[in-house]
Amino acid sequence: xxxxxxxxxxxxxxxxxxxxxxxxxxxxxxxxxxxxxxxxxxxxxxxxxxxxxxxxxxxxxxxxxxxxxxxxxxxxxxxxxxxxxxxxxxxxxxxxxxxxxxxxxxxxxxxxxxxxxxxxx
Amino acid sequence: xxxxxxxxxxxxxxxxxxxxxxxxxxxxxxxxxxxxxxxxxxxxxxxxxxxxxxxxxxxxxxxxxxxxxxxxxxxxxxxxxxxxxxxxxxxxxxxxxxxxxxxxxxx
Numbered sequence: 001x002x003x004x005x006x007x008x009x010x011x012x013x014x015x016x017x018x019x020x021x022x023x024x025x026x027x028x029x030x031x032x033x034x035x036x037x038x039x040x041x042x043x044x045x046x047x048x049x050x051x052x053x054x055x056x057x058x059x060x061x062x063x064x065x066x067x068x069x070x071x072x073x074x075x076x077x078x079x080x081x082x083x084x085x086x087x088x089x090x091x092x093x094x095x096x097x098x099x100x101x102x103x104x105x106x107x108x109x110x111x112x113x114x115x116x117x118x119x120x121x
Numbered sequence: 122x123x124x125x126x127x128x129x130x131x132x133x134x135x136x137x138x139x140x141x142x143x144x145x146x147x148x149x150x151x152x153x154x155x156x157x158x159x160x161x162x163x164x165x166x167x168x169x170x171x172x173x174x175x176x177x178x179x180x181x182x183x184x185x186x187x188x189x190x191x192x193x194x195x196x197x198x199x200x201x202x203x204x205x206x207x208x209x210x211x212x213x214x215x216x217x218x219x220x221x222x223x224x225x226x227x228x
Binding site: 046047049052060062063064096100101103105106107108109110111112113114115 | 122153155157163164165166167170171176208210212213214215216217218219220221222
């Protein structure tokens with residue numbers, strides 16, 4: 001079965017860049033039926049979609065974060081990554097990676113990684 | 122952006138009760154709604170897609186329904202293991218958006 005695992009620093013300084021990687025096992029990220037997504041959840045708050053990337057490299061971002069976000073693929077490692085620039089305390093959150101199941105034109109998230117807490121301080 | 126207004130924000134019910142959670146979309150979005158269950162300290166888990174399609178392995182006491190722009194998640198006969206926060210999600214268009222969540226507790 002497909003599994004996703006986030007990795008990266010748990011602490012980032014303000015104004016620096018947050019970088020996370022999602023390793024995918026049990027399936028290929030080059031499958032045409034899926035996007036690969038990042039979603040975050042500030043402590044005690046709700047879920048926010050950050051963006052998704054297709055196997056071609058085409059990406060879609062939440063307009064609220066678009067100026068600071070890059071999501072990319074490394075097909076040789078079956079991984080995809082998130083970079084968020086110029087972070088502030090408001091970017092402190094649990095960051096999840098997930099598979100987005102495409103359903104004309106977008107889709108739902110299944111499965112999810114376990115999540116990783118990133119604190120900005 | 123499509124807003125998903127979810128209510129109530131929290132509820133408490135007895136075991137065996139029927140529980141209903143509502144999400145109202147700010148515009149028509151066909152059946153492009155998914156529902157998730159998130160237990161404390163865990164990642165969300167997909168329960169329902171396409172407004173009413175139950176995922177494999179999800180207990181049949183969970184059901185989803187759509188009426189125009191109002192989407193409901195119903196738990197028939199609430200069980201202690203259903204204590205969690207539930208979220209709806211719009212996937213009709215970008216940006217993909219979530220409702221604010223409903224925390225469900227047991228009395």
